[in-house]
Amino acid sequence: MEVIIQKDAAAAIDLTARLICHAVQDKKDSVLGLATGRTMENLYANIVQRYDQGEVSFSRCSTFNLDEYVGLAPDHNQSYRYYMNDLLFNKINIDLEETYLPNGVAADLAEACKEYEEKITDKGGIDIQLLGIGNTGHIGFNEPLSSLASRTREKALAPITLEQNGPLFDDPKEMPKRALTMGVGTILDAKKIILLATGKSKASILAKAVEGPITSMISASALQLHPNCVIICDEDAAEELEGKEYYYRIFENEPEWQVYH
Numbered sequence: 344m345e346v347i348i349q350k351d352a353a354a355a356i357d358l359t360a361r362l363i364c365h366a367v368q369d370k371k372d373s374v375l376g377l378a379t380g381r382t383m384e385n386l387y388a389n390i391v392q393r394y395d396q397g398e399v400s401f402s403r404c405s406t407f408n409l410d411e412y413v414g415l416a417p418d419h420n421q422s423y424r425y426y427m428n429d430l431l432f433n434k435i436n437i438d439l440e441e442t443y444l445p446n447g448v449a450a451d452l453a454e455a456c457k458e459y460e461e462k463i464t465d466k467g468g469i470d471i472q473l474l475g476i477g478n479t480g481h482i483g484f485n486e487p488l489s490s491l492a493s494r495t496r497e498k499a500l501a502p503i504t505l506e507q508n509g510p511l512f513d514d515p516k517e518m519p520k521r522a523l524t525m526g527v528g529t530i531l532d533a534k535k536i537i538l539l540a541t542g543k544s545k546a547s548i549l550a551k552a553v554e555g556p557i558t559s560m561i562s563a564s565a566l567q568l569h570p571n572c573v574i575i576c577d578e579d580a581a582e583e584l585e586g587k588e589y590y591y592r593i594f595e596n597e598p599e600w601q602v603y604h
Contacts, residue, residue, distance in 0.1 A: 344553065344566060344567055344569065344572045344573075344574065345572070345573045345574070345590075345593060346553060346573075346574045346576070346581075346584065346586070346587075346590040346593070347573060347574065347575050347576075347590065347593065347594050347600070348576055348577070348578060348581045348584075348587060348590050348591055348594065349575065349576070349577050349578070350577065350578055351577050351578065351579075352385070352541035352542065352577045352579075353385075354577065355539060355540075355541055355575050355576055355577045355580075356385050356386050356389055356539070356541070357389060358575055358603055359386055359473075359537060359539045359575050360386055360389040360390050360393060361393075361603060362471075362537060362573075362575075362603075363375070363390065363471060363473070363537070364390065364393050364398055364399040366470065366471050366535075367399050367400075367401060367404060368398075368399055370470060371400070371402075371403045371404075372403040372404065372405075373404050373405075373470045373471065374404070374405045374406070374407070374463075374466045374467060374468065374469050374470045375404060375405070375406045375407070375469070375470065375471055375472075375473070376406070376407050376408075376409065376469040376471065376472035376473060376525075376530070376533055377406050377407070377408050377409070377427065377431075377473055378408070378409050378473045378474055378475050378483075379408065379409070379410075379423045379426050379427065380475045382475045382539055382540070382541060383430075383473070383475060383539075384430060386473075386539065387430045387431040388430070390431065390435070391430075391431065391434045391435060394434070394435045394436070400436060401435045401436055401437040402436045402437070402438070404437055404441065405441040405442070405443070405466050406427075406432075406437070406441065406442045406443065407443045407444075407459075407462075407463055407466075407469060407525075408423055408424075408427060408442075408443065408444040408445070409474075409482075409483040409484075409524060409525050409530075410423065410444075410445060410483050410484045410522050410523060410524040410525065411423045411424065411444045411445040411446070411447040411522060411523050412447050412518075412519040412521075412522050413447045413448075413452065413497060413519050413521040413522055413523060414447060414448065414519050414521075415447055415448070415519060416448055417444075417448075421511060421512055421517075421518075422447070423444055424444050427442065427444070443459070443462060445459050445495060445523035445524070445525075446459075446523070447519075447522070447523050452497050452523060453496075453497070455523070456494070456495040456496050456497065456523060457495075459495045459523075459525075460494055460495050460529065463529070463532075468532060468533070468534065469532070469533040469534065470533070470534050470535065471533065471534070471535045471536075471537060472530055472533035472535070472536045472537070473537055473538075473539070474530070474536060474537065474538040474539070474563075474566075475538070475539060475540065476538060476540050476545060476548060476549060476552060476563050477503075477504060477507070477548075478503055478504075478507055478544070478545075478548060479501055479503050479504065479548070479561070480548045480551060480552050480560070480561030480562060480563045480564065481501075481504070481561075481562050481563065482527070482530060482538070482562050482563045482565075482566070483524040483525050483526075483527075483530065483562075484498050484500060484504070484522040484523075484524035485498070485524060485526065485527050485530075485562035486498060486499070486500065486501040486504065486562075487501060487559070487560045487561070487562075488559050488560060489526070489527055489559060489562050490526070490527065490528075490559065491527045491528065491531075491557070491559055491562070491565045491568075492526070492527070492528040493526030493527050493528050493529070494525075494526040494528055494529050495523065495524065495525050495526055495529055496523070496524065496526060497521055497522070497523055498521065498522055498523070498524050499520065499521055500519075500520055500521060500522060505518060505520065527562050527565050530565075531565060531566075531568065531569055533569075534571065535571045535572075535573075536566060536569055536571065536572040536573070537572075537573050537575060538563070538566065538572070538573070538574045538575070539575050539576070540574065540575075540576040540577075540580040541576065541577045541579065541580050542577070542579050542580055543579040543580070543582060545576070545579075545580040546579065546580050546581070546582040546583045547583055548561070548563075549574070549576060549580050549581070549583070549584070550583035550584050550585070551564070552564045552566065553566075553567070553574055553584065554584060554585055554586065
């Protein structure tokens with residue numbers, strides 16, 4: 344695991360966007376694992392801007408999203424399909440038939456999850472998995488006590504997640520109480536992982552995930568096991584990291600990061 348600290352949220356977002364776009368330039372048929380949430384809104388805007396400037400093409404890419412609410416149709420304005428179409432897919436040259444999300448309105452949710460895993464395998468696995476981190480330390484909707492070997496499945500949402508996401512709905516009571524999510528094990532299968540975290544509200548949980556013990560209570564802590572994982576954060580989110588002086592030194596001195604200065 345590498346931790347890269349940037350001066351502010353804009354710089355952290357810009358670096359993440361550059362990493363993703365460079366990866367797609369290098370491998371035109373990249374399979375991208377994508378995330379949703381407030382942290383990702385500005386990231387996708389940055390990527391769209393780079394696409395508009397001719398820096399990158401997504402015409403041969405495939406994407407798999409981490410999760411989707413159970414019971415929300417794709418055209419519901421709070422579904423993650425709607426979010427992705429609105430903020431990214433409809434603004435770049437990706438084939439919508441190659442953008443996949445778990446099917447939260449499937450008649451058989453367990454079968455839909457199995458098929459999602461099979462589709463990822465059929466595509467050769469995920470090249471780059473983008474992640475945020477929730478206030479409980481969850482990645483995807485892998486709430487506390489999720490198995491670190493878990494696969495795509497239906498999951499009950501934790502009270503803190505309902506509290507955090509509920510206000511995004513016109514009526515918070517309309518927010519689904521369950522979701523389909525890639526499992527921790529599914530996420531760890533990705534060839535490379537990039538977790539983006541910004542803001543003081545993420546400082547405590549980020550420190551626990553990165554530097555604390557590996558525990559199913561904080562599913563993001565499992566990323567410590569991944570051989571090619573980068574945590575990109577701003578100074579606010581890095582506030583409680585004990586090793587931050589070392590992390591600064593990595594970005595300043597390691598050859599692979601010099602092009603990003």
